Structure formats: structure tokens, C-alpha cells
Amino acid sequence: MTAIAFLVLGLYTVALLYITIYCVMQFNLLYFYKRGRRSTPEMIMTEQEQPMPVAVAAAAEQSTTGTGTTITLAENDSESYPFVTVQLPIYNEMYVIERLIDAVAEFDYPKDRYEIHILDDSTDETLDIVAAKVQEYKAKGYNIEQVTREVRQGFKAGALRDGMEVAKGEFMAIFDADFVPKRDFLLRTLPFFEDEKVGVVQTRWEHINQNYSLLTRLQALQLNVHFTVEQVGRMNGEHMLQFNGTAGVWRRKTIEDAGGWEADTLTEDLDLSIRAQLKGYTIRFLENVGSPAELPAEMNSFKSQQFRWMKGGAETAKKMLPTVWRSNLSLNHKVHATSHLLASSVFVFVFAAGLFSVPLLFFLSDLIELGFSKNFFAYFLVGLLSIIAIYYVANIQSPANQEKNFGKAVLKFIVLFPLFLSLSMGLSLHNTVAVLEGYRGKKSPFVRTPKFNIKSITDSFKKQNYLTEKLTWTTIGEGLLALYFLAAVAGAFYVQNTTFIAFHALLAIGYGTIFGYSIRHLRA
Numbered sequence: 001m002t003a004i005a006f007l008v009l010g011l012y013t014v015a016l017l018y019i020t021i022y023c024v025m026q027f028n029l030l031y032f033y034k035r036g037r038r039s040t041p042e043m044i045m046t047e048q049e050q051p052m053p054v055a056v057a058a059a060a061e062q063s064t065t066g067t068g069t070t071i072t073l074a075e076n077d078s079e080s081y082p083f084v085t086v087q088l089p090i091y092n093e094m095y096v097i098e099r100l101i102d103a104v105a106e107f108d109y110p111k112d113r114y115e116i117h118i119l120d121d122s123t124d125e126t127l128d129i130v131a132a133k134v135q136e137y138k139a140k141g142y143n144i145e146q147v148t149r150e151v152r153q154g155f156k157a158g159a160l161r162d163g164m165e166v167a168k169g170e171f172m173a174i175f176d177a178d179f180v181p182k183r184d185f186l187l188r189t190l191p192f193f194e195d196e197k198v199g200v201v202q203t204r205w206e207h208i209n210q211n212y213s214l215l216t217r218l219q220a221l222q223l224n225v226h227f228t229v230e231q232v233g234r235m236n237g238e239h240m241l242q243f244n245g246t247a248g249v250w251r252r253k254t255i256e257d258a259g260g261w262e263a264d265t266l267t268e269d270l271d272l273s274i275r276a277q278l279k280g281y282t283i284r285f286l287e288n289v290g291s292p293a294e295l296p297a298e299m300n301s302f303k304s305q306q307f308r309w310m311k312g313g314a315e316t317a318k319k320m321l322p323t324v325w326r327s328n329l330s331l332n333h334k335v336h337a338t339s340h341l342l343a344s345s346v347f348v349f350v351f352a353a354g355l356f357s358v359p360l361l362f363f364l365s366d367l368i369e370l371g372f373s374k375n376f377f378a379y380f381l382v383g384l385l386s387i388i389a390i391y392y393v394a395n396i397q398s399p400a401n402q403e404k405n406f407g408k409a410v411l412k413f414i415v416l417f418p419l420f421l422s423l424s425m426g427l428s429l430h431n432t433v434a435v436l437e438g439y440r441g442k443k444s445p446f447v448r449t450p451k452f453n454i455k456s457i458t459d460s461f462k463k464q465n466y467l468t469e470k471l472t473w474t475t476i477g478e479g480l481l482a483l484y485f486l487a488a489v490a491g492a493f494y495v496q497n498t499t500f501i502a503f504h505a506l507l508a509i510g511y512g513t514i515f516g517y518s519i520r521h522l523r524a
Helices: 002-039 097-105 126-139 155-164 185-194 214-236 252-257 268-278 299-326 331-341 343-369 374-397 406-426 428-440 473-494 501-520
Strands: 084-090 114-120 144-147 171-174 198-207 248-251 282-293
Touching (some): 002 331, 002 343, 084 097, 084 155, 097 126, 126 144, 155 268, 171 185, 185 198, 185 248, 185 282, 198 268, 214 282, 214 374, 248 252, 252 268, 268 282, 299 343, 331 343, 343 406, 343 428, 343 473, 343 501, 374 406, 406 428, 406 501, 428 473, 473 501
Parallel strands (some): 084 171, 114 144
Antiparallel strands (some): 171 248, 198 248
């Protein structure tokens, strides 16, 4: 029995150690984020206050954090604007595709200097909706096409790859169906390509429906970290960062030099980003240029998105890590690239830590008698403190996400952050399955995340098409784990040891909430 106790303690400690190292690496990005802001102070202005560029050429005032850029060229010389192909890869997006096409057609950019290609792999009435919209804008003089394929191979990566064959643009702007880009998007992003080393310009995601529900609020809390601390921190530290699949612009030559879009992972954006940077190109992230998008409003859509991101991250890590370590990058950059590519793996260790903490609870008294001190676990609190600091800065201090009422913002953070931790832990089974499938090489289709044109609390996704009807074994497992950790909370009182009671309570709430919403949001 003693051997089993030490085995459980060892496995739990390894899981905690991995999580702590991950958190410390994230804290290092916070350091670079804060250092860059101190050295190049930036004020995020409102859209009305931003200087409106009038053409695209010699960029000015380009700071390491992507501050406002003013361009001065002859306004009437449309030939000075580079030609851009706007690619809209879609699959069955009947609720939101018109919104996207309308937004792209309103770009403040000469109509003769950009083309719109809807890369339409749809199999439902979306095809007819797009066809009608294309005819509407063609009649208005727009260069717009609906591009379809006889064989839908490679999913989104395949659509982008095949779309390149008919694209004329020197630059490729890409938007997923859930985005509503602002009119000045091209004018705010293209100037940064004046630097020939810049291969990609990525903008920050904004959230149209952030306040729709608890689920959307918690998603925004997490995404705000990636689109401030992580992306800017990596850029300021000159580490590898990534194109996020949408709301960004590629230099066409960069795509070609890096080998083009490849469909062997579910995160083709991360894959191509790494390959492009290994070719010597850089990615420029613009924290102050926001691109509004719709967050998944129902749990099963959110889980499908998480599954794709987690599994694709593991697939890309398996594919690209050997190449990264064979490259001429410095050891520091290789370590950060490894941390970046292995980010999804943290859920495996969160799941393991939760699983092994329950038997450890019952073994703890025996271990203490053998000289083990439970104060040992206090050393791992550095990880939790790091994450709290990162999320606080991203959601409270970041100029992109600052609210006018500081006290209200802090109070909201105090309430939401524990719930975020709880639901993140509750997702660990689902995401662990995704990560392990990725490393095992198990192939699965690109499962799109349904969008329902949800903007405000009055909108509803109920009785819409695209909702999941099938109850999965993973969801059943989440329900069982909720009971498992609820029993652990009760067990803490039975053995009179509350060391893990807060941890187990958060796990019970997290798994229970994920399970409850998954059942509730199934299509009746």
C-alpha cells in the first residue's frame, strides 16, 4: 500500500510540476508584454480618434506593439494601393455569411484594388444565399466570386490552397464566417508590409456577443489573454507567434515560400505560421486593431472548437517540433516555441492532477506519518499566482480591454476568474481526448463551429440548424467525473483532511457545469 501511495504522489507531483512550468513560461510572456509597454507607451484610441490612413505605402510610427499608423500618399492614385484578395472560406454558414460579405464589401479601399472570393464548400442553402449575394454585389461593380470545388478535400486548408490558384492578390486577407471586419481593416494592416520581412499581419479578436451569457464571458476572458499578453509578449521577446486563422493578412510570397497551406493538421494556421517563421519571415500582431467576431454561444459548438484547437495543436507539435529543434534558432527561442506548440498538452496534466488527487487525499495521512509534509504543495502556488497576474493584466490593465469603471471591472474579474478556472478544469477530459488523438495520429474531419448570428441577449440559437443531436461518451464521462469529485469533497470531511477541498469543489462544479450545458444545448 505504501508503494501505491508514493506512486500516486509521484504522478500527482509530475502533473503539478508540468502545470507550474507552463504557468511560469506564460508569466515570462507577461514580463515581455509589460516591458514592451514601458519602453513604447501606447494609448489605444477609439475608432473616432484614430488617424484615418488614406493610402498604403511608407508606414510611419510603427512600434513593437503595433500602434497607430498614418499613411500619406496621393488619395486619387488607386494604382498605389496593392491588390488584395479577400478570402472567405466557409462551410454551411446560412446565418452569418451575408453579414460577412456586407462587411467586406464596405472596406474603405478602392473597389478596383481588391477582390472577394467566397471559398464555398457548403452543402446546404448557404450556396444559394451566397450566389444571390454575389450577384447583388457584382451588379454594384464589385470584383466578387463564389468559388466552389467538386471535391471538398483538405477542408479549410484545402479551400485556401485551391483558392490561391484563382487569386490575383499580392496579399491575402482571410476571414472566417463569424467575423465582421471593420471598414478600415486593410488600411490599418497593409502598411506594415512595407517591411519586407513581415509575412503576416494579425489583428486582435473582439467579441460581438461577449455579454450574451456566462459561457461567452468566460471565453472572452481567456481569448483576451492570447490577444494581448501572449501575442504581444512573444512579439516583444522576438519569439515565434501565430496567425490565428482569420482576421489577418498574408503576403502571398510568404505562403508560397513556406510551402503553402497543408491539410495534415486541424490547425493549418499554426502549422503554416511556424513554417513561415522558420523561413525567416516575421508575424506582426496589432493589439490596437480589433476585428469583431461572434463567440460560440452554446456548449457543444464551443467544445467542437476546443477539440479542433487542442487536437490540431498536438498534431502541429508532433509535426513541427523536430524541425524547430533542427533549426538555427537560439536555445531560448526553441524553448519558447516548444512551450507554444505544447500549450494544449497542459490539459492532459490538469486532468491527471485532478484524477490522482482523490486517491492521494486518502493516502495523505499515511504519507505524513512517513515524513512527507503537505506544505510541499505550497511551492506549486507560484503557477496559480502567475495565471492570476496574467489574466488580470490582459482583462483589466490592457488598453484594449480596459473599462471606464475600474472598480466594477475588478469586481467582475474577482467573480469570473474562479468560474473560469473551474470550467477550464471541467474541459480537461474533453481536451485530453483531443490532445491524445493528435499525438496518436488519429485522423478526424475538420468539425466547423456553428454560428447563429448571436449579438445580444434577445437572440437565440435554439431550434436552429447545426445544433448537435448526439450525446457523446465524453459528455457522459464529464457527468461521472462531477460525481467523482463531489464524492471527494464529502470524503474530505470523512477523513478530516481538507487539503484538496477547494480544488475538488472547483472540479465538481466545472465538470458538472460542462455536463449540464452539454445536455441542455443538445438539439431536441
